[in-house]
Amino acid sequence: MRTIQGSLIVSSFINIILGYSKSWGSLTRLFSPIVIVPVVCLVGLGQFMRGFPQVANCVEIGLIVLILLVITQQYLNHIHPIAQHVLERFSLLVCIAIVWAFAAILTVAGAYNTAKQRTQVSCCTDRSYLLSSAPWIKIPYPFQWGTPIFRASPVFGMMGAALVTSAESTGTFFAAARLSGATPPPAHVLSRSVGLQGIGMFLEGIFGAVVGTTASVENVGLLGLTHIGSRRVVQISCAFMIFFSIFGKFGAFFASIPLSIFAAIYCVLFGIVVAVGISFIQFTNNNSMRNLYVLGLSLFLGISIPQFFIMNTAPDGHGPVRTDGGWFNDILNTIFSSPPTVAIIVGTLLDNTLDVKHTANDRGLPWWVPFQNRMGDVKNDEFYILPLRLNEYMSTRFL
Numbered sequence: 001m002r003t004i005q006g007s008l009i010v011s012s013f014i015n016i017i018l019g020y021s022k023s024w025g026s027l028t029r030l031f032s033p034i035v036i037v038p039v040v041c042l043v044g045l046g047q048f049m050r051g052f053p054q055v056a057n058c059v060e061i062g063l064i065v066l067i068l069l070v071i072t073q074q075y076l077n078h079i080h081p082i083a084q085h086v087l088e089r090f091s092l093l094v095c096i097a098i099v100w101a102f103a104a105i106l107t108v109a110g111a112y113n114t115a116k117q118r119t120q121v122s123c124c125t126d127r128s129y130l131l132s133s134a135p136w137i138k139i140p141y142p143f144q145w146g147t148p149i150f151r152a153s154p155v156f157g158m159m160g161a162a163l164v165t166s167a168e169s170t171g172t173f174f175a176a177a178r179l180s181g182a183t184p185p186p187a188h189v190l191s192r193s194v195g196l197q198g199i200g201m202f203l204e205g206i207f208g209a210v211v212g213t214t215a216s217v218e219n220v221g222l223l224g225l226t227h228i229g230s231r232r233v234v235q236i237s238c239a240f241m242i243f244f245s246i247f248g249k250f251g252a253f254f255a256s257i258p259l260s261i262f263a264a265i266y267c268v269l270f271g272i273v274v275a276v277g278i279s280f281i282q283f284t285n286n287n288s289m290r291n292l293y294v295l296g297l298s299l300f301l302g303i304s305i306p307q308f309f310i311m312n313t314a315p316d317g318h319g320p321v322r323t324d325g326g327w328f329n330d331i332l333n334t335i336f337s338s339p340p341t342v343a344i345i346v347g348t349l350l351d352n353t354l355d356v357k358h359t360a361n362d363r364g365l366p367w368w369v370p371f372q373n374r375m376g377d378v379k380n381d382e383f384y385i386l387p388l389r390l391n392e393y394m395s396t397r398f399l
Contacts, residue, residue: 001208006148008205008212012198014162015213019195024166027348029372033283033364034291035347036174036184038298039340040277043171043217045303046339051270054263057122061103062260066267068095073225073268089226096261100125117215122263126256134248145208156327160334161212162201163361166194167341169215175276176220180229184371189384213339221269224276231387266282283364291362294350302343309337 031039055062072091077084087185089118107124115123118207173185173193185193200213219257245252284291312320321331335341351363360366370376385391 001145001210002147002149002153004210005028005143005155005205005208006150008154008201008209009148009152010160011162011212012201014159015166015194015198015201017198018166019191019193019198022188022191023172024194025191026112027274028170028187028190030348032351032368033297034281034294034351035344036171036285037277037280037295038302038343038347039167039171040280041274041299042177042277042302042343043168043175044221044273044337046168046306047217047266047270051263051267054122055260055267057118058258058260058261061099061123061258062264063107063259064102065095065099067144069105069127069265069268070098089228092222092225092265096257096265099261100257111250119179122260123258125258126252130252130255131249134252136249138248139241139246141205141210142206144179148205149348153326153330157334158212160331161370162198162343164334164338164341165197165212167344168217169193169197171277172215172217172220172273172345174280175217175273176215177227177383178276178279179220179224179272183377183379184368186374186376186380186384187372190375191225191247217273218266218269221266221272222274224272225269235387283367285362285364288359288362290359294347294354297350298343298347301346302339305342306337306339309333313337 055066069092071267072087072095077091083259102127103123107126112120112123170190173190177183197213197215204212244254281295286292309319313333319329319337321329321332321336323329371380374380386394
């Protein structure tokens, strides 16, 4: 844990520097809808192992959630206008509650006592006995695991992960903007977001978190599922997360939800994100062979290259890149194991080097470019201004 703390603290400066130096925003100006399509698609598709493969570990739980969610969300909501309003927003919670209770009954009844370990983990409620072992109150404090340890190999590996989170979060930001009806995020907003992500990683390293910060793909899918994109909802959710981190029993109660229930929900949420990525293609010329070439190659390599790196990663964590420089290996193995990151690299290179002069209209740039500037669209401030009038008290570098 102390090594993870040190790695998070050092790697957080990658995102802070990329964000607040405006370097990341300058990079995103090279994007076009042709690049965004594979990036956003692979933000969802890259999570496919967390979908049905996990559902299949406990079919009697996961499949029920998946079928029940589709029926209540897409079929029953047409019965009555009031039913549509209620089911659109609360059907997910209802499905989770019903199947969670069903799983708890099966667990208490001993249905999985003789099952395989993997089945028990996916089907049983509170398999790890979190409810009994979690404290009622525990206030996190800085360096609770001791003094952070800074070692080159973990630090460089985490620096690669910081670059990956910047790329993956960028795709998630575009998906969130599309689903909420906002304009595509301008360059300065993307820079600000990556910088804030770095500050979050820094705080996580100080307080001893196990992982760093990245944008939640699940929440973006949930935005599309419930049609709720209010900032107030996000702020209230943050308050709940802080509450659960302090009062351990409450957090452990929700952590007892079987993994197969989450996996079934992911099938829907990640699918929505993939569909949003595909929707960006409407702003380009779909009959251009040049566009189809860039899209196809970016999508295929974005899936194929990370799969190669994952399949050839040894049990000890060493990937296929094995030079004499361990730090170099860690960075490259981390970067090329991320589908959205590979898609950004391949798509940006191809889209900005293949017949650039005569394909601006085919690439959708006349529609796209104005949104990249702070004042490019009259609604940019409406969508992306900071809450609580913070923009009046902060330097423009941090806005």
